[in-house]
Amino acid sequence: MQVPAKFEYERADSVPHAIELLERYGPDARIVAGGHSLIPMMKLRLAQPEALIDINGLAELGRIAVEGDELAIGALVRHAELLDSTTATNLFPIFRDAERVIADPIVRNRGTVGGSLCQGDPSEDLSAVFSALRATAVIQGPGGTRTVPLREFHRGPYETAVAENELLIQLRVPIAPGTGSAYEKVERRVGDWPVAATGAVITVRDGVIAQAGIGLTAVGAEHFCAPEAEEFLRGKAPGEETFAEAARIAAEHCEPHADQRGPADFKRHLAGELTKRALTRANLNVAGSATDPNVAGSATDPNVAGSATEGRI
Amino acid sequence: MSYGPMHRKEDARFIRGRGNYTDDVRLPGMLYGAVLRSPHAHARVVSIDTSAAEALPKVKAVITGQTLAGLGLAWMPTLSQDTQAVLATDKVRFQGQEVAFVVAEDAYSARDALELIDVEYEPLDAVIDARKALDENAPVIRDDLEGRANNHIFDWDAGDRARTDALFEQADVTVAQDMLYPRVHPAPLETCGAVADFDKVTGKLTIWCPTQAPHAHRTLYAMVAGLPEHKIRVISPDIGGGFGGKVGIYPGYVCAIVGSIVTGRPVKWMEDRSENLMSTAFARDYHMHGEIAATRDGKIQAIRVKVLADHGAFNGTAQPTKFPAGFFHVFSGSYDIEAAHCEVTGVYTNKAPGGVAYACSFRVTEAVYLVERMVDVLAAELNMDPADLRMRNLLKPEQFPYHSPTGWEYxxxxxxxxxxxxxxxxxxxxxxxxxxxxxxxxxxxxxxxxxxxxxxxAGPRKHMDILGLGMADGAELRVHPTGKAVLRVSCQSQGQGHETTFAQIVGQELGIPADDVEVVHGDTDQTPFGLGTYGSRSTPVSGAATAIVARKVRDRAKIVAAAMLEAAPDDLEWADGKWSVVGDPATGKSMAEIALAAHSNLELPEGVEGHLDAVTVYNPPNLxxxxxxxxxxxxxxxxxxxxxxxxxxxxxxxxxxxxxxxxxxxxxxxxxxxxxxxxxxxxxxxxxxxxxxxxxxxxxxxxxxxxxxxxxxxxxxxxxxxxxxxxxxxxxxxxxxxxxxxxxxxxxxxxxxxxxxxxxxxxxxxxxxxxxxxxxxxxxxx
CATH class of the missing domain: 3.30.365.10 (Aldehyde oxidase/xanthine dehydrogenase, molybdopterin binding domain)
Structure with a gap:
């Protein structure tokens, strides 16, 4: 029987309260949201926090809404809520692609967006997704809030920019017209962590790629992105050969390590193969293009029935 | 051709969460055990300091290999005539091996105490790759065994080597292929565990444990621990999957028993998922080299196999004594093959013991995989369709009963x-x-x-036993005066639905509804002896015992019915679930009527005892x-x-x-x-x-x-x-x-x-x- 070591439990009733509790308990306190990484680690006694600060009551962190030219996603939004949010998935089909293949429905019902990012696992799907989207993290501490670009958020495996007395409260994703996105993942079995996965976001203006975002996970890509491949794509017309070359560049610049999911050469191969596939699909769902059945407005997809301005809690 | 579909009688309790598993057993004053396991695959145990753990409040006992050695229980016999450490005394031989056992007031304290046990290890080189286990310079894992200078366990062969080799020499076509059936684990949703309750007053030991073979466990406990067998009761409650991984006795069971004896209180121990995967019976791990000899037009003539079998650190394979490779020698498969030969070499490695689990039918799984892969390799060589090649070589209906080249009678x-x-x-x-x-x-x-x-x-007693216990199964059937019945069997369901199917067999034989038959199993005080459920043996053995015991009851019922009808038994026939006078169905007496009569003052022929109960033991004539x-x-x-x-x-x-x-x-x-x-x-x-x-x-x-x-x-x-x-x-x-x-x-x-x-x-x-x-x-x- 797996049982955790002894710990204190506190329930935060506001963000300032959570921060106050973090300050009171110091570095051995941990925030618990969905608990799907932390609790198993505690049961295995790989983590033995002195105190858990439960933020599950903080409804203000559970919203998804368009605010100006950004999509705001609360840190406490559950995976299942992001998957169900047509606001988010219509703007960025990459969310639907990724959330459908993150863990399983039971985990998605509990696990949170913020928790996934703060865990900082080098194989985390959403890290690649938000990196591809060039999102910004909003972090609150005793002195107020600050923002950190997602591409500066991860400081290494299981290390993030969030200080011991701070809380990630929101992700903000820039919305640009003419944007398409997609996510491709290879896993050994449904619900497994990726062997490798790639997210692609491209914004096309006047027939050329104005900006590209490529997110890579589980392949040792720094900050979960592929800047050299993104740079290559800028200003080029989308197309098979262009995507293939970008994929080659992305694969070349990652640093995968062998584990039981696969050897390094296979992961590097996947980084390229999946980048190519994700770019191809992202290009198909660039707003205005009607060739992708997943794109917003398709009458056959039950997932895209909602209003684009809905807010969710 | 069937007895008809019927919803499982078990489902009502399982679907409603009302099953009763080992971990659901809660006894007054019960303590909780936890096992400290080795982080090393191979290391000498230099010292174990348990003082800090013992000082923890709520800790009642810390048991080590030294404690057990004092009781003569540091080692226990395996199901393959080897020994296995219960708690390590000299060395640890696989990662996850049991080193110490803590008994505490609650599971949290028991787990906390594990971290306070200080074990000093001297790490040794480990044998991980089975293919290197017999290398001259390989570390010797079992230096505890008298005179053991290498990691060799056994060589075993079956079939006709000379004839097989001769066919290979003359063959048009031969193909060869190396293949690995890797180590896997049945991973039942319910892990292993036990609740042991030794009553010092009565001297009776009761063990709740998810065992697939409760009677075999009781006998083994009696033989090993020296406790009288009638003072041991093994109860196997509902089991959340077994697949062969719950046949053997694990060190944790023995520790729970010793913990109860030492503390005088019941002790529960349930392993966690990682403990289950790391230490309980694995399956397969056969490194095979197969060869087929055939004619150019695709007639398979001979097949031969060499196997290197990784048995882990202790040879704990659960299988009939005569067969160290289980039934692997059925590898000639479904084909009409002139000759076949296999050689199997078993070796020790620094991995957990086991080998026969995961629904493998005593390694028929490995055999079928080998031959079915080889046939496809041959099909590729001959550029033939694999289905056509199989059709060409399959045994024909008229060849049955078929004597296979390795001694089986299909x-x-x-x-x-x-x-x-x-x-x-x-x-x-x-x-x-x-x-x-x-x-x-x-x-x-x-x-x-x-x-x-x-x-x-498994199996015919003359060929098959486990540690000397023949593989025949008993069955008892009682029919109550109102015609309801209780069947008692030795095998133990882990999800197979015995409570339903065995009731259907009795119902069919006695002409009563299956719902009127209660099936009692899993409690050695309540059921006749038998070897348990594995190797797909429940229906072939205990199911046969059930049909036969029901027929015995039916034969007794015939005598009673004859008395009721004032007819000679020979004048009765069994038709539509009733005994009736031949040609006169209107005279038919149902089992309920006969049962009541059998318990009444009805005068029965001289020497007939009354009642309808019967007992049998079924010794299968063949597999x-x-x-x-x-x-x-x-x-x-x-x-x-x-x-x-x-x-x-x-x-x-x-x-x-x-x-x-x-x-x-x-x-x-x-x-x-x-x-x-x-x-x-x-x-x-x-x-x-x-x-x-x-x-x-x-x-x-x-x-x-x-x-x-x-x-x-x-x-x-x-x-x-x-x-x-x-x-x-x-x-x-x-x-x-x-x-x-x-x-x-x-x-x-x-x-x-x-x-x-x-x-x-x-x-x-x-x-x-x-x-x-x-x-x-x-x-x-x-």
């Missing part, structure tokens, strides 16, 4: 009919045409065929031989190495089906197992002996998403030796399906010239195979 079968049915169901020719079209477009799909013959229902034809269709993405099982047709012949609904459920589960083994499951180890599959994050069980909608077919060839013609089915699908999936994947990879790849066929493995650079699936991926 009881009955119509193999070509089963394969034809499977091919018709799946639309074999159409699929081959589709495959040709797709290949022309560069798309990969594969069609895999597997044909298996099982050997189950039973279920068989089947499986066809799998996969689609393969060469860019990612991902395999999708598109379709799977399974035609099973398990003789007469008692409850077709349960049979189909068993087959569904086994097919999912097969997909899991073929595509994702493996327990690999790094060079230091770290277990790389010690949680469900790393050891993957298939989900519904990896399984197609199973398409089942059946043929029925009743067993000629079983009283109701049943053959057993629990393991058929697990035995037959991995080869079908692997054959389909290899078939898909035909354009790359691939003839073989080892399981599991993960995306990484498939991609490396395509690129001609496969890795060892049983070791850390480099």
């Amino acid at each position: 009881d009955s079968g119509d193999y070509p009919r089963a394969l034809r049915l499977a091919m018709d169901m799946i639309g074999y020719d159409k699929l081959r045409a589709e495959q040709a079209d797709k290949r022309a477009r560069g798309e990969l799909m594969g069609i895999g065929v597997s044909f298996f013959t099982e050997a189950v229902g 039973t031989y279920p068989f089947g034809a499986y066809i799998c269709v996969v689609d393969l993405d060469p860019g990612t190495g991902q395999v999708k099982v598109r379709r799977f047709v399974a035609v099973d012949d398990c003789g007469v089906r008692i409850n077709p609904m349960i049979v189909e459920g068993q087959i569904h589960g086994g097919l999912a197992d097969g997909v899991g083994m073929a595509l994702m499951q493996v327990m690999a180890f790094d060079e230091d002996g770290n277990h790389l599959g010690a949680s469900f994050m790393d050891y993957l069980l298939p989900t519904s998403m990896e399984c197609p909608s199973w398409e089942l077919g059946e043929t029925v060839t009743p067993s000629p030796t079983h009283p109701i013609g049943a053959k057993g089915v629990g393991e058929s699908a697990t035995v037959g399906s991995p080869a079908a999936v692997v054959n389909a994947v290899i078939d898909a990879l035909g354009p790359y010239g691939v003839r073989h790849a080892d399981m599991p066929l993960t995306p990484a493995n498939v991609w490396r195979v395509i690129n001609g650079d496969p890795f060892r699936t049983d070791l850390a991926i480099p």
